Amino acid sequence: MLRLQKQLSSLLRGDRESPLPSLHRLLHSTASTSNFSVDDYLVTACGLTRGQTPRASRLLSRLKSPSKPDAVLAFLSGLGLSRSDIAAIVAADPKFLCSKVDRNLAPRVADLRGLGLSDSEIACLVLASPIALRTCDMASRVDFLVPIFGSFDEFIRAIKRSGRVLTSSLDRVVKPNIAYLKQCGLNVSDVAKLHLSGNWVLSCTLEKLKQLMVRVDKLGVPRSSGQFKYALATLACLTQEKIDSKRETLKRTLECTEEQLLIALVKHPCLLKSSEDNLRSTAEFLITQVGLEPEYIVHRPALLSYSLKRRLMPRYLVMKALQEKWIETPEYFSVVSATEKQFWTRYIDRHKESVPGVADVYTAACAKLDLEGSLQLQQ
Numbered sequence: 001m002l003r004l005q006k007q008l009s010s011l012l013r014g015d016r017e018s019p020l021p022s023l024h025r026l027l028h029s030t031a032s033t034s035n036f037s038v039d040d041y042l043v044t045a046c047g048l049t050r051g052q053t054p055r056a057s058r059l060l061s062r063l064k065s066p067s068k069p070d071a072v073l074a075f076l077s078g079l080g081l082s083r084s085d086i087a088a089i090v091a092a093d094p095k096f097l098c099s100k101v102d103r104n105l106a107p108r109v110a111d112l113r114g115l116g117l118s119d120s121e122i123a124c125l126v127l128a129s130p131i132a133l134r135t136c137d138m139a140s141r142v143d144f145l146v147p148i149f150g151s152f153d154e155f156i157r158a159i160k161r162s163g164r165v166l167t168s169s170l171d172r173v174v175k176p177n178i179a180y181l182k183q184c185g186l187n188v189s190d191v192a193k194l195h196l197s198g199n200w201v202l203s204c205t206l207e208k209l210k211q212l213m214v215r216v217d218k219l220g221v222p223r224s225s226g227q228f229k230y231a232l233a234t235l236a237c238l239t240q241e242k243i244d245s246k247r248e249t250l251k252r253t254l255e256c257t258e259e260q261l262l263i264a265l266v267k268h269p270c271l272l273k274s275s276e277d278n279l280r281s282t283a284e285f286l287i288t289q290v291g292l293e294p295e296y297i298v299h300r301p302a303l304l305s306y307s308l309k310r311r312l313m314p315r316y317l318v319m320k321a322l323q324e325k326w327i328e329t330p331e332y333f334s335v336v337s338a339t340e341k342q343f344w345t346r347y348i349d350r351h352k353e354s355v356p357g358v359a360d361v362y363t364a365a366c367a368k369l370d371l372e373g374s375l376q377l378q379q
């Protein structure tokens with residue numbers, strides 16, 4: 001009986017003397033859990049808008065208390081991430097709030113620091129691909145990929161373009177794909193640029209990458225050609241259906257054969273990146289307004305890739321104005337293929353005395369002002 005009285009007395013004394021959690025703490029914890037609202041937490045603690053919460057809360061249906069996300073937010077704040085940065089991370093990857101700081105996040109960040117990355121660089125990395133820090137060993141991937149892209153800043157730019165390369169297996173996917181691309185004639189710099197253009201090529205299966213290579217070979221661009229890497233980047237962004245449709249548009253507009261079209265595509269495969277509407281309107285302008293023959297365009301396919309309103313039309317107007325003043329000009333392709341600096345030097349600055357006002361009109365034309373009608377030049 002005396003022993004029982006002592007135990008009861010011990011339970012009734014203050015928290016510091018009790019071996020058990022206090023009743024107050026238990027009640028507070030229970031109330032906190034029962035009143036926890038994921039939507040409210042996302043707004044008040046994470047900085048999301050009400051419009052962002054539905055998607056995020058669906059992915060956090062099992063989250064019943066703020067203890068784990070509180071630890072995650074404190075960890076992110078410790079890396080120097082601002083409230084808006086944290087909101088962006090949570091919006092991009094809501095499940096990041098369920099990460100285990102001690103078991104996953106902290107060790108992975110420690111490994112990144114071991115590579116020599118600063119906290120600000122790590123913060124940039126997490127912002128670019130939060131899912132990678134949550135799901136995989138980032139250090140080994142960063143260590144391998146940064147040299148591929150040439151610098152940490154370029155690596156971050158690549159990850160922002162597509163973070164899948166960070167979550168793909170290095171040994172089973174990324175390294176074999178890079179090795180295969182090198183076998184096909186690309187160097188490391190080409191591989192990095194290819195990722196920026198066709199952002200799935202380093203993270204797809206090797207079989208899919210080989211299928212892409214077959215499509216490039218069918219286009220007729222030799223692997224030894226300087227245009228091969230551009231053909232690869234172009235076709236990586238397009239379905240075969242899109243490519244076939246654009247080819248038909250070009251054949252109809254230029255009234256050329258399949259063999260003639262192949263000449264153009266081998267010379268300038270990036271031509272296929274242009275939309276069908278742009279290809280059609282540009283070709284029609286070159287043929288009907290400038291007076292070029294379709295065959296001329298086929299052998300100079302880059303003409304179809306230049307901006308109609310910001311390059312082809314303004315320079316044509318300047319060229320026409322010079323010719324009206326009996327000033328000899330080179331062929332149209334030479335005029336439009338010149339760099340902006342070269343164009344100003346050769347065709348505007350050199351003739352601004354004999355053709356007053358041409359500089360102002362060209363500037364206005366490039367600014368997408370009214371291009372209809374002829375140049376209003378001073379007489």
